[in-house]
Amino acid sequence: MKLTRRKLEIVATAAKLFRKKGYNAVSMRDLAQALEIKAASLYNHINSKQEILGIIILDVAENFTQHMNSVSPENISSIKKLESVIENHIQITIEKTDALACLNNDWMHLEKLDLENYLMMRNTYEAKMRNIIEQGIQQKELQERNIDLVLFSLLSTLRTLHLWYSKNKEVSPQLLFEEMKQNLLHGIIR
Numbered sequence: 618m619k620l621t622r623r624k625l626e627i628v629a630t631a632a633k634l635f636r637k638k639g640y641n642a643v644s645m646r647d648l649a650q651a652l653e654i655k656a657a658s659l660y661n662h663i664n665s666k667q668e669i670l671g672i673i674i675l676d677v678a679e680n681f682t683q684h685m686n687s688v689s690p691e692n693i694s695s696i697k698k699l700e701s702v703i704e705n706h707i708q709i710t711i712e713k714t715d716a717l718a719c720l721n722n723d724w725m726h727l728e729k730l731d732l733e734n735y736l737m738m739r740n741t742y743e744a745k746m747r748n749i750i751e752q753g754i755q756q757k758e759l760q761e762r763n764i765d766l767v768l769f770s771l772l773s774t775l776r777t778l779h780l781w782y783s784k785n786k787e788v789s790p791q792l793l794f795e796e797m798k799q800n801l802l803h804g805i806i807r
């Protein structure tokens with residue numbers, strides 16, 4: 618969906634507020650105040666707070682989905698696929714920290730259709746990632762481990778990276794890319 622410059626500004630400001638206070642604690646009046654406009658003026662650009670949340674969360678979910686859809690069928694090793702997935706998570710964390718926090722913290726507040734769409738994308742994403750791990754084990758690229766625990770370990774770290782990164786922004790993206798791939802896929806044992 619193509620958004621006007623003003624709508625993008627509203628969405629970005631809302632994402633910051635949702636991240637800081639939580640979706641339920643932010644009112645349209647709070648959003649208008651942050652934008653230095655009247656609350657009634659917001660409705661010239663958006664229909665509701667729910668619409669804003671849907672835009673924020675579905676945009677991030679679509680970014681993850683598009684990347685997974687492009688990398689999972691590639692004819693490369695499972696390790697290369699997982700490295701690409703990790704890099705994509707890091708890139709989204711760096712570029713869309715506030716929106717990623719909304720996705721992780723507020724997805725359950727989505728309206729029914731947006732929620733169904735989000736959950737479908739998330740479940741498909743996790744299934745494709747599970748398949749990559751399974752293929753890596755079958756092809757002897759990865760150690761034979763409990764796939765659910767491997768998936769949980771990878772995704773829980775990547776999904777919460779925004780919490781750590783928001784306090785450590787001086788860490789370069791390149792260092793994040795290299796260290797996270799190394800730590801998550803190869804461990805820290807000498």
